Amino acid sequence: MVKSGNYSRKYSKEWDKEDGLREWVSRVPGDDTKAACRYCRTVIRAHRADLKVHSLAKKHKKNAELSTITGLFAAFPYGDKGREHTVDKDKADMKGEGDERALDAAVGEIVNPASVGFIGCGNMAQAMLTAFLKKGLVNPSLTIASAPSDRNLGKLRELGVRTTQDNNDVVISSDLVFVCVKPHQLTSMLGDLPPLGNHSPLFVSVVTGVSLGHLETMLCSLVENPRVVRAMPNTPSAVGQGCCLYALGTHTTPSDAETTSSLLSALGMSAQIPEYQIDAACGLSGSGPAYIYMAIEALADGGVKMGLPRQLAQTLAAQTVKGAGAMVLETGKHPGQLKDEVCSPGGTTIAAVHTLEQNSFRNSLISAVEASALRSKELGAKE
Ligand SMILES: NC(=O)C1=CN([C@@H]2O[C@H](COP(=O)(O)OP(=O)(O)OC[C@H]3O[C@@H](n4cnc5c(N)ncnc54)[C@H](OP(=O)(O)O)[C@@H]3O)[C@@H](O)[C@H]2O)C=CC1
Numbered sequence: 001m002v003k004s005g006n007y008s009r010k011y012s013k014e015w016d017k018e019d020g021l022r023e024w025v026s027r028v029p030g031d032d033t034k035a036a037c038r039y040c041r042t043v044i045r046a047h048r049a050d051l052k053v054h055s056l057a058k059k060h061k062k063n064a065e066l067s068t069i070t071g072l073f074a075a076f077p078y079g080d081k082g083r084e085h086t087v088d089k090d091k092a093d094m095k096g097e098g099d100e101r102a103l104d105a106a107v108g109e110i111v112n113p114a115s116v117g118f119i120g121c122g123n124m125a126q127a128m129l130t131a132f133l134k135k136g137l138v139n140p141s142l143t144i145a146s147a148p149s150d151r152n153l154g155k156l157r158e159l160g161v162r163t164t165q166d167n168n169d170v171v172i173s174s175d176l177v178f179v180c181v182k183p184h185q186l187t188s189m190l191g192d193l194p195p196l197g198n199h200s201p202l203f204v205s206v207v208t209g210v211s212l213g214h215l216e217t218m219l220c221s222l223v224e225n226p227r228v229v230r231a232m233p234n235t236p237s238a239v240g241q242g243c244c245l246y247a248l249g250t251h252t253t254p255s256d257a258e259t260t261s262s263l264l265s266a267l268g269m270s271a272q273i274p275e276y277q278i279d280a281a282c283g284l285s286g287s288g289p290a291y292i293y294m295a296i297e298a299l300a301d302g303g304v305k306m307g308l309p310r311q312l313a314q315t316l317a318a319q320t321v322k323g324a325g326a327m328v329l330e331t332g333k334h335p336g337q338l339k340d341e342v343c344s345p346g347g348t349t350i351a352a353v354h355t356l357e358q359n360s361f362r363n364s365l366i367s368a369v370e371a372s373a374l375r376s377k378e379l380g381a382k383e
C-alpha cells in the first residue's frame with residue numbers, strides 16, 4: 001500500500017498533458033485528492049504512484065482495449081457513483097490473476113440503477129439476472145420480477161428476488177424495467193398497465209422484432225416521453241459470455257445511455273448499434289447459441305460414432321468450440337487463416353473440410369442467420 005504521508009497530494013494539471021496518463025485520467029469535480037480512470041470507471045487517490053500502479057493493472061489494460069473497440073467506457077460520470085479503488089487491488093491484478101477475473105472486477109465497478117424490475121422471467125430474464133447478481137450489479141432485495149404463473153417466479157425467489165403476478169408492481173417500484181415477454185404477449189401486457197403519473201422508469205425491451213418506435217408509442221399511454229432501449233441479448237449471458245447489442249430510443253438521456261452500457265456490458269460483450277442492425281444481430285448472436293449447441297451435439301455424436309465415451313466427446317466438442325472462438329477473438333487473425341493453419345497438405349482436416357463443403361456447411365450457417373433475421377423483421381412487421 002502506498003502511504004499517504006503527512007502532506008496532501010493533489011490532482012496535477014500536468015497529468016492532463018502527459019502521454020500515458022492524459023488518455024484515461026480525469027479530475028473528480030469537487031475533490032482534487034482523487035483522480036478518475038475513464039477506462040475502468042473508477043476513482044483512485046491522486047497520487048502519482050497510485051496512477052502508475054493502476055496503469056499497469058491487467059484490468060486497466062483490458063478496459064483500455066475495450067474502450068478502443070466499443071467506446072463503452074467513454075462517459076464515466078465520476079462523483080459518488082464511482083467506487084474508490086485501491087492500488088492493492090491493482091497490484092493483485094498485476095500478480096497474475098486471470099483476465100477473466102480482471103474483467104469481472106472491471107464490470108463490478110460500474111454505475112447501476114437502485115431498483116431493477118423484470119416483466120416476464122423466463123429464459124432470457126433469468127440469464128440476465130444471473131449475470132447481474134453474479135457481478136453484484138443489482139441488489140436482490142431491490143429487484144422485483146413478475147409473470148402470470150409461478151412456473152419461473154419460484155426460481156427467482158430462490159435468488160432472493162421479490163416476485164409478483166402484478167406487472168404494475170414491477171413498473172412502479174423500479175428505476176429500470178426489463179421487458180422480457182414473448183412478442184405476441186407484449187401488446188396486451190402493456191395495454192393492461194395504468195398510467196404512471198410522475199414515475200418514469202427506463203424501459204429496456206428484449207422483445208424480438210418490436211421496434212423502438214412501436215415501443216414508444218405503446219408506452220406513451222403510461223408515461224410522457226417514455227425512455228426506451230431495445231436490446232438483443234443471448235442466453236450465454238448467464239455465464240458472463242453473452243453478446244448484447246442495443247439501440248437507444250428518442251427520449252433516452254446520456255445518463256440512460258451510461259446505465260444501459262454499464263449494466264449490459266456485464267452480460268459479456270455489449271455495444272450500441274443503429275436500430276436497423278438489430279434484426280441481423282438477432283440472426284447471428286441472439287439465435288446463434290442454438291446453432292452452436294446443435295454443432296456441439298453433432299460433434300459429440302461424431303466422436304461417439306468413432307469410439308469416444310459420450311461425456312468425453314461432449315467436453316471435447318464444447319472445449320473445441322470455446323477454443324476456436326477464443327483464437328479468433330484473441331489473435332485477431334482471419335478465421336480462414338486459422339482454418340488453413342489446421343489443414344496439412346494431404347492431411348486429415350482438409351479431407352473433413354471437403355466433406356463439410358460438399359454438405360453445404362457454410363451455406364447452411366449463412367442461411368440460418370438470414371432466416372432468423374428475416375423472421376425477426378417479420379415479427380416486427382406484425383406490429
Ligand atoms: N431466449 C433467448 O435466447 C432470447 C430471447 N429473446 C427475447 O426475449 C423475450 C423472452 O424470451 P424467453 O425468455 O426466451 O421466453 P420465456 O417463454 O422463457 O419467458 C417469457 C416470460 O414471460 C412471462 N409472461 C407471459 N405473459 C406475460 C404477461 N402478460 N405479463 C408478464 N409476464 C408474462 C412468462 O410467464 P410464465 O413464467 O408464467 O410462463 C415467462 O416468464 C422474447 O421476446 C424473446 O424473443 C431475445 C434474445 C434471446
Ligand SMILES: O=C(O)[C@@H]1CCC=N1
Pocket residue numbers: 208282286287
Ligand atoms: O427465438 C427467439 O424468439 C429468440 C430471439 C433470439 C433468440 N431467441
